Amino acid sequence: MKTTEIIISEITANSDYIKKKVQRINQYLFYFRIHQIETMAVINLTEVQVKELMDWPLVFHAVEQSLRSICKTKVSQDQPTAVQPTRIFTPTEKGTLLCMPGFIGNYKLAANQPKVYNSLGCKLVTAFVGNKDLIPPKPNIIGNIFLFNEETGELTATIQASEITGWRTxxxxxxxxxxxxxxxxxxxxxxxxxxxxxxxxxxxxxxxxxxxxxxxxxxxxxxxxxxxxxxxxxxxxxxxxxxxxxxxxxxxxxxxxxxxxxxxxxxxxxxxxxxxxxxxxxxxxxxxxxxxxxxxxxxxxxxxxxxxxxxxxxxxxxxxxxxxxxxxxxxxxxxxxxxxxxxxxxxxxxxxxxxxxxxxxxxxxxxxxxxxxxxx
The missing domain is CATH 3.40.50.720 (NAD(P)-binding Rossmann-like Domain)
Incomplete structure (x- = not known):
């Protein structure tokens, strides 16, 4: 059986090794937590926040890229691409749910920006005409846009859609x-x-x-x-x-x-x-x-x-x-x-x-x- 003095001596002799192991474990835990935050923290933007962020050059360029992407004839390598399935209408007794999925790839958010984006999202809109008669009344049309990580499919953001719909139109x-x-x-x-x-x-x-x-x-x-x-x-x-x-x-x-x-x-x-x-x-x-x-x-x-x-x-x-x-x-x-x-x-x-x-x-x-x- 090892004496206490021998055990202490062995621990002391290997202290640098143990410290390095602990540091590596702590680094792993840190990066794991950061990854959790990045993948789990969904950003939610309200109409008020969206309105504050809107400007016409931003909207003009994004819509211009969208209009380019939808064309079936490709004339250059830098032309954006798109996948836009048919809209889906789901009627209920009191209203309708409209689903508008879309993907736009190989596009830039600004003409002078080098980064290329691939964006996957879906706008969901509900139309319930009876909402105006509720107490208190609610909007007849409510829309939200869901954005997803294009590589993992994870939800990254939900954005209220009324301002965006008006501006992009x-x-x-x-x-x-x-x-x-x-x-x-x-x-x-x-x-x-x-x-x-x-x-x-x-x-x-x-x-x-x-x-x-x-x-x-x-x-x-x-x-x-x-x-x-x-x-x-x-x-x-x-x-x-x-x-x-x-x-x-x-x-x-x-x-x-x-x-x-x-x-x-x-x-x-x-x-x-x-x-x-x-x-x-x-x-x-x-x-x-x-x-x-x-x-x-x-x-x-x-x-x-x-x-x-x-x-x-x-x-x-x-x-x-x-x-x-x-x-x-x-x-x-x-x-x-x-x-x-x-x-x-x-x-x-x-x-x-x-x-x-x-x-x-x-x-x-x-x-x-x-x-x-x-x-x-």
Whole structure:
């Protein structure tokens, strides 16, 4: 049997070895805990946080990359890729759950940024019309975007989706306006913008267009005049942040007066019958048709669609086949094909952009917001 003195002597002789073992164990435990935090800590962002992080260059670039990614024709190695399954609707007795999954790969969050991202996510939206009658009332539409680790599938963030949905929809119109109108040799500048419908989308489009373009005049029309007047008051407060702080802002009484000589028109109403007609618009004009009518195209009259000079573009041909199937007019193509330089941009005439919304837009904007949050 070893004596106490021998045991102490052996421990002393091996103390450095034991210390190194303990250090290695502690290092292992430290890195294990860090890994646990990184993989288990899900970031949750509220609408208030998202609004504080939003800016138009961020949204514009993320949506531009999304529109590029969805195109089936690949023209370069740096072109983003996308997988966007068909939306899934799950009806219940009181409402509906809408599931919009999407993956966008090989894209950058900023033009001057070297890092390439691959983002996997899903937007879930519930529509329960009875919520407004609850005490207290709740929103009829509630949306959240879930982002996942692309390599492990682990949930990394949940982000409330109302702000993102509004901004990315307007962002798609801004991108379409740039490539379908502002790049025309004859129209380097947008002189007059017409906003027809001053609800959530009309408001966001107005702010977005004025924040990213030097516009001389903007006209607003809404069925309820007080809503247009409220938007004018808000735009007046924001005018110092616009490209043209001296912009002329007008509220008009008719759609015809609103659209007269406008270079860019936004229709953002729930109208189930035409409110904008060919006689109201000039020959060289761009229309962002984003209204949420039953058939997505009921705001514009048939004589606009049938005009020989009219060219219709969409965000996604696949989505158009299902959501614009009742539109009796040919679709020229996707805006992304023009961005990718696969198709030539229009040089004149009437262009219409139909935005139906894409999951990859939600995912790309959500990823940009998440990365900006991490830095701050």
């Amino acid at each position: 307007a962002g798609a119109s801004l991108v379409a306006t740039k490539y379908l109108f502002s790049k025309r040799p004859s129209t380097p500048q947008i002189n007059t913008v017409a906003i027809i419908g001053c609800g959530v989308q009309g408001r966001t489009h107005a702010i977005g267009l004025l924040s990213t373009n030097f516009v001389e005049t903007i006209r607003l029309w809404n069925r309820t005049k007080s809503r247009a007047e409220s938007l004018i008051a808000e735009l007046m407060q924001l005018r110092q942040s616009f490209k043209n702080p001296n912009i002329k802002i007008e509220c008009v009484s008719t759609v015809e007066e609103c659209a007269k000589n406008a270079d860019v028109i936004v229709t953002a109403t729930f109208s189930s019958s035409p409110i904008l007609f060919r006689s109201m618009i000039k020959n060289n004009v761009h229309i962002n048709a984003v209204g949420a009518g039953v058939n997505h195209h009921t705001e514009l009259s048939e004589d606009i669609y049938k005009d020989p000079q009219t060219k219709i573009y969409v965000d996604s041909i696949d989505n158009a086949h299902s959501e614009l199937k009742t539109l009796d007019a040919p679709i020229v193509g996707e805006v992304g094909d023009i961005i990718n330089a696969h198709s030539a941009p229009p040089t004149t005439g009437i262009t219409i952009f139909h935005s139906m919304g894409m999951a990859v837009e939600d995912v790309a904007v959500a990823q940009a917001i998440l990365e900006k949050f991490k830095i701050k």
